[in-house]
Amino acid sequence: MNTPEGAEPFDFDGDYGGDYEYIARTVIPGYRSSFRQALALLAGRVGPSPRVLVVGAGTGIELVTFKTAEPGWRLTGVDPSRQMIEIARRRMREAGVGDGARLVHGHVSDLDEDGFAAATCFNVMHFLPDDGAKQSLLHDIARRLAPGAPFLLFELHGDRSSPRFDELFAAWSRYWKIHGMGEAERAAFRARIDEGIHWASEARILQLLAEAGFEDAWRYYRALLYGGWISRRALQPLRSSSGK
Numbered sequence: 504m505n506t507p508e509g510a511e512p513f514d515f516d517g518d519y520g521g522d523y524e525y526i527a528r529t530v531i532p533g534y535r536s537s538f539r540q541a542l543a544l545l546a547g548r549v550g551p552s553p554r555v556l557v558v559g560a561g562t563g564i565e566l567v568t569f570k571t572a573e574p575g576w577r578l579t580g581v582d583p584s585r586q587m588i589e590i591a592r593r594r595m596r597e598a599g600v601g602d603g604a605r606l607v608h609g610h611v612s613d614l615d616e617d618g619f620a621a622a623t624c625f626n627v628m629h630f631l632p633d634d635g636a637k638q639s640l641l642h643d644i645a646r647r648l649a650p651g652a653p654f655l656l657f658e659l660h661g662d663r664s665s666p667r668f669d670e671l672f673a674a675w676s677r678y679w680k681i682h683g684m685g686e687a688e689r690a691a692f693r694a695r696i697d698e699g700i701h702w703a704s705e706a707r708i709l710q711l712l713a714e715a716g717f718e719d720a721w722r723y724y725r726a727l728l729y730g731g732w733i734s735r736r737a738l739q740p741l742r743s744s745s746g747k
């Protein structure tokens with residue numbers, strides 16, 4: 504089964520966005536826990552009422568996790584999908600933290616604030632091609648952070664030329680089945696992955712982070728093909744971006 508011709512493989516303003524959280528819980532090992540891990544890591548590096556930037560806020564699960572545990576955190580969530588912003592807004596209201604975040608419909612480059620004390624970018628960068636787009640996103644995030652501010656990146660990764668990649672991919676596909684995804688759904692999801700994920704190896708991710716102005720990056724998490732990295736914005740001024 505293929506993605507219908509002309510359709511985005513991952514359309515967050517369409518059906519995929521509406522079903523996103525069900526799919527995420529099914530295919531991402533440790534999905535819910537990943538936000539609590541982020542909270543635990545960031546809480547050790549920020550002050551009592553930091554301004555925290557959540558890039559690709561999605562359905563708002565991260566914003567709700569942070570705000571519920573740390574009411575003093577001042578959150579800004581940014582997302583180019585109107586549907587996801589609306590879902591996040593509703594979810595925050597339902598969780599009783601309706602005023603807990605500024606939600607911005609757009610890209611990081613559209614933000615009118617900088618000097619954030621921390622940022623996260625979960626399950627976003629793997630959708631962007633490595634033609635300058637991944638680099639631009641990281642650079643835009645770095646420019647919005649205060650020097651030394653922590654940054655957490657979480658995403659699919661892997662070196663497709665390595666035999667280990669094939670083994671991990673096969674195991675990941677079995678994980679979908681173990682988590683209850685039916686055969687047709689697995690075939691449709693596989694087609695989306697083949698078309699819409701732009702894989703980068705860990706070495707490339709570390710290089711992209713360094714080039715964008717992040718330092719001291721290291722992986723704090725790995726499960727199958729998912730990885731989480733913590734780094735910090737460099738203390739020295741950033742070089743200007745050659746991307747968009």
Ligand SMILES: C[S@@+](CC[C@H](N)C(=O)[O-])C[C@H]1O[C@@H](n2cnc3c(N)ncnc32)[C@H](O)[C@@H]1O
Binds near residue numbers: 583625
């Ligand atoms: C897979 S969801 C992840 C949502 C949330 N971070 C999570 O892990 O549950 C990806 C989100 O990133 C958003 N997105 C796509 N391209 C983006 C970009 N260039 N900058 C910021 N967000 C982007 C999508 O609209 C979508 O809401």
